[in-house]
Amino acid sequence: MKFAYYKAKSLPEAMTMLEELGDKGKIVAGGTDLLIGIQHGKYAAPEALVDISFIDDLNRLNVQNGDGLAIGATVTHGAICRALNVLEKYPALVEASSQLGSPQVRNLATVGGNICNAAPSAETAPALVALKSMARIVGPSGERQIELKDFFLGPSRTDLKQSEILVGLNINEPPQGSGNAYFRLSPRNALDIAIVNVAAYVKLNKDYTFEDVCICMGAVAPTPLRATSAEKALVGETFSEKLMREAGQLAKTHAVPITDVRASAEYRREMVAVLTEKALAKAYERAKLNM
Amino acid sequence: MGILLDAVEKGTLFNVVGKRVPRVDAAEKATGQAVYVDDISFPHMLYGKVLRSPLAHARIKKVDVSRALRLPGVKVAISAQDLPDTRHGPFIYDTPVLARGKVLYVGDPVAAVAAVDEDTALEALALIDVEYEELVPVFDTDFAMSPEAPLLHENQEAYIKTFKAIQKGNICSRTTFIEGDVEEALKRSDYVFEDSFTTQMVQQTPIETNGTVAAYDISGRLTLWTSTQAPHLMQIRISDGLLIPINKIRVIGLRTGGGFGGKVEPKTQIIAAALAQRAGKPVKLVLTRKEEFTATSPRHSSKITVKSGVSREGKILARTIKAVYDTGAYADDGPGIAGFGGMMSLGPYKIPSYRIDSYCVYTNKMGCGAFRGFGNPQAAFATESHMDMVAERIGIDPVEFRLKNVLRNGDLSVGGIPMPSVGVKECLEKTAKAAGWGKSLGKNRGMGVACLQHISGVLSSSAIVRINGDGTATVFTGAIDIGQGSDTTLTQIAAEELGLPMEAVGIVAADTASTPYNWAVTASRITRTNGNAVRLAAADAKRQILELAARFLDVTPEELQIMEGQITVKGSPERTLKMHDIGGISHWATRGPIIGNASVMVEGHKYDPEKVKGFPFGTMAGFVFGSHIVEVEVDESTGRVQVVDAVAAHDVGKAVNPTGVEGQIQGGLVQGLGYALFEEIVYDEKGKVINDTMLDYKIPTALDAPHITPLIVEETDPGGPFGAKGVGEPTLVGTAPAIANAVKRATGIRIKDLPLSMEKLWREMKKL
Structure with missing residues (x-):
């Protein structure tokens, strides 16, 4: 197979290339999914690839106390893992990035790629949704922002329109009294895909009751899924193991998983409850340390 | 010095054998210089x-x-x-x-x-x-063996067979071993227990297709x-x-x-x-990886029923086995695998009467073949799980139960083959001690044990050892080093026999235009079977060296010895010739170049045709033994099993390269862990493999490997080179039953069907 390869040096240049190519062009960054997918026939070979991974503005990971986090779309998961010390308020994200693929894959694969790829089991999607990320999108008609939870439309389908680029994700700094965590279940300890994955964010009131909760589940629906009934049920309540179990049970009512070679729908549904429970408990533990 | 020399002569002290030498292929592989088939281009x-x-x-x-x-x-x-x-x-x-x-x-x-x-x-x-x-496709062995099933191979009577195959319908081969009056012995037993097991199809997954x-x-x-x-x-x-x-x-x-x-x-x-x-x-x-997963020769899936008659004291008196190995579309090694798996299914125990019936059956899946263990991983999973189940029922500790029944030196194998070197007891005792068998463990933790036997001597090999003009030597062997380290081991064996340092021996492995016949690098046989050929070829060269040297030193060859490349008259160290001189003399002055050669065949035992039927092998030798103990931790909410610790002892006769032996133990144990927990080729209802990628066919990663303590037991094999036996396959055989037994002790749940996946275990735990 043959295709043209364009290396964009700036965002405007990438925009021009994409507009000229129209539906013949496809964006590539790390290429860990796209190039292998093309090779194995999972994706049709495009006529041209526009590489955005050399655009400096998109490679930046900005974290400022009070200001929150701005992750450029082409920041690699390896870079996230290595920034552990500056990301201490975002452990769910680091936990997700550090379990994605292998060290070699993590050093190529980008956060934007993992999001735009829109796999139901995407490693970082639940963490980024639970942290209430905003997706920054640049297109022919300028820049727009949407909540990341609304970015996913289905497996491999996103809100990105033709010639639009996901340039980054913004996350408000998790406030004092909050905590977040990510759990995934897979047979192997490395190089594996999640059977289910769950991220939880909790913010506690001064009396340790839940003020705000955000739970996002992966691999149990066509897109990452918020467990809204579980979130609501926790607000105003005090932590208990029983309550976490109930939240897990509520979370699983949202799940519409499939049966495949990796797991049955029934197991996924039950495990999403287990992981929700674990993620909430961990997030709560972290929130308490952060009061 | 005299005492030391005696020790060398008696083979109790070695210069090269038994040393932790670096692999001869290490540098080229570490640097990427090694040439693999995809590097070849014209x-x-x-x-x-x-x-x-x-x-x-x-x-x-x-x-x-x-x-x-x-x-x-x-x-x-x-x-x-x-x-x-x-x-x-x-x-x-x-x-x-x-x-x-x-x-x-x-x-x-x-x-x-x-x-x-x-x-x-x-x-x-x-x-x-x-x-x-x-x-009409045939996917299941029960259907395949039924009279309604269509025949896969309509002309099978006309096919050439290398043995007296017992065939019927889609049964491509049936092997039977009988000893004693098993029905009578079962009647005589205080307890009789029967358990059935299944194992899955798994692929070798070599990193190079x-x-x-x-x-x-x-x-x-x-x-x-x-x-x-x-x-x-x-x-x-x-x-x-x-x-x-x-x-x-x-x-x-x-x-x-x-x-x-x-x-x-x-x-x-x-x-x-x-x-x-x-x-x-x-x-x-x-081949692409997809072709590897869909059209090669994986390990047979199996259905095995084990019945044992046991005395109140915990002695096994009788055993029957019915094993069905699904060989897929073509027999490949299936008849040998079903037969050998049957042979191994008594385990390393002395069982006086038995009847083993092992079937190899055609179905419309890819043809199954050899995969580290050759029918033994299936047999060992069934019989070693059964051993624990029996021990629990009669209230004896699983280690103690095994120790009551282990084979000893001189006992006979299935088919009546004598086994002069049996190290199973020592393996079991060493692993139990190292693992701290019986110590109290944390919540959701359990320890499991399994013992095993295997062989390492079968069929024929040959070797050539050439003495070069400078007194160095080159070994020519048909045994290819597939990563297991045979180039190093065979070099050590030749160097030891010749009295040369390791660096003075080169090796040429596996080009049919220059290296002599070796059947195959299989059956854990290279160290023992091919090692014998190399040792004998080196001895043949040495005899010629000493004969030539004797002429120049004016003594008889028996009065000479070679050490570190120096030929000396015993007792008169000043009367000496260098190997370098012998190389030069033989190439340029007199006699002509020295070439040693040897051919070997494992032969000797004849089976009683009334007791052994449809077994496709001649005799076997070099019986090896081992014991694995693993500790697992089970997540009770998910069913996920983590193997946290493992101890494995293997009786290798003589560890030619102890580092290599330990590498085999570690590698085999981890490959067995994949067999136990994750690996499975899954077919859909149309007969298509649905997990044909490395993502969905899961082999263990380094992070899934437990801490492993490899232990070496050396029960000298009189038929092996310097007493050595093999170690390649048995290292995998004990892992899966040890893990299943550990999971039982951690959770109370007995999984009788591999793989022991987290969903399967979770389903069983939910029932409790």
Whole structure:
């Protein structure tokens, strides 16, 4: 197979290339999914690839106390893992990035790629949704922002329109009294895909009751899924193991998983409850340390 | 000094054998210099691709390659009608080079092309017209063995067989071992327990897929550069498949990126040769990972029922086995595997009466073959799980129960073969001690044990040792180093025998044009069987060296010895000749160059035809033993099992390279962990493999490996070189039952069907 390869040096240049190519062009960054997918026939070979991974503005990971986090779309998961010390308020994200693929894959694969790829089991999607990320999108008609939870439309389908680029994700700094965590279940300890994955964010009131909760589940629906009934049920309540179990049970009512070679729908549904429970408990533990 | 020399003579002290030497191939592999088949390239080389059956069972009505041949860039396109009407195989000649008359599994090779590049070759495959008439597929051995099942091999009576195969319908071979009056012994037993188990199909998953470059010259000589465990065996299969005499076939074994049994029988070799024959240009044919997972020769799935009669004191008095091995579309090594698996299913225990019935059955899945353990992993999972179940029922500790029944030196194996060196008791005691058997463990933790036996001596080998002009030596062996370390081990054996330092011995491994016959790198047999050939060839060279040296030192050869490259008169160290001098003299002055050679065959025992029926092997030797203890931690909410610690002891007779032995123990144990927990080839209802990627066929990673303590037990084998036996396969055999037994002790749940997946365990835990 043959295709043209364009290396964009700036965002405007990438925009021009994409507009000229129209539906013949496809964006590539790390290429860990796209190039292998093309090779194995999972994706049709495009006529041209526009590489955005050399655009400096998109490679930046900005974290400022009070200001929150701005992750450029082409920041690699390896870079996230290595920034552990500056990301201490975002452990769910680091936990997700550090379990994605292998060290070699993590050093190529980008956060934007993992999001735009829109796999139901995407490693970082639940963490980024639970942290209430905003997706920054640049297109022919300028820049727009949407909540990341609304970015996913289905497996491999996103809100990105033709010639639009996901340039980054913004996350408000998790406030004092909050905590977040990510759990995934897979047979192997490395190089594996999640059977289910769950991220939880909790913010506690001064009396340790839940003020705000955000739970996002992966691999149990066509897109990452918020467990809204579980979130609501926790607000105003005090932590208990029983309550976490109930939240897990509520979370699983949202799940519409499939049966495949990796797991049955029934197991996924039950495990999403287990992981929700674990993620909430961990997030709560972290929130308490952060009061 | 005299005492030390005596020790050397008696083989109790060695200069090279038993030392932790670096691997002779380490530097080239660490730096990437090692040459594998995909590194081979020639000008004008073509690329081969194989068209595979989309159906599990169908009659081929028509194959037409003419449209493919018209595609620019396509040089050759062939189907069975372009090839001689042959079938080949190790025990039953049932496998055509390309499907003939029928296809028998999804993935069966139907046609092949050679083109200027891979893309063109792939395009050409789509232009080959095949018409099929679908037949009823047979996916399950119960159905296959029923009278209603359609026959897969309609002409099986006519196939050539290398042994007296007992066949019926889709049963391609049945092996029976009988000893004593088992019914009477069961009646006599205080307890009789019966348990049934199943194991899954698993793939070898070598990091390098199968591949070959084949070239055919104007004189009709065929040369193959290939990834293989068996260059000489490959010559025979190509000869049988394409009717070319062996002297016209040269097979060059390259560095091989893992074999584990999957590179013994041909995968790419005969098809690449057939393409090259017609192309007049070299053809490269390398399997994709998808082809590895769908059209090679994985480990047989099995259904095994074990029944044991036991006395109140915990002695096993009788055992019956019914084992069914699903061999898929072609017999491959299946008859041997079912037979050997049956043989191993008594475990390393003395059981006075038994009846073992082992079946090898055709179904419409890919043909199964050898994979580290050769039927023994299945047998050991069933029988060692059963051992724990029996111990629990009669209220004896599983280690104690095993110790009451273990084999001793001199006991007889199944079929009555004497076993002079049996180290199982020591293995079990050492592992129990090192693991702290019986200590209290944390919540959701459990420790499990399994013992095992295997063999390491079978069939024939030969070797040549040449003394060079400078007094160094070169070993020529047909045993290829597939990563297991045989180049190093065989070099050590030759150096030890010759009295040379390791650096003074070179090795040439596995080019049929220059190295002498070795059956195959299989059956954990290279250290013992091929090692014997190398040692005897070195001894033959040494005898000639000493005869020549005796003439110059004016003594008899018996008065001489070689140490560190120096030939001295015993007792008069000043009367000396250097090996360098012998090399020079023999090449330039008198006698002529020294060549030592040897041929070996494992022979001796004759089976009683009333007691052993349908067993495709002659005798076996070099029985090896081992014991594994693992500790697991189970997540009770998910069913996920983590193996946290493992101790494995293996009786290797004499560890020629202890570091190599430990590497085998670690590697085999981890591969067994994959077999126990994750690995499984999964078919859909149409007979198509649905997890044909490394993402969905899960082998363990380094992070899944537990801390492993390898222990070496050396129960000297009088028939092995310097007392050595093998270690390659048995290291995998004990892991799966040890894990299943540990999970039982951690959770109370007995899983009798592999793999022990987290969902399966979770389902059982939910029932509690």
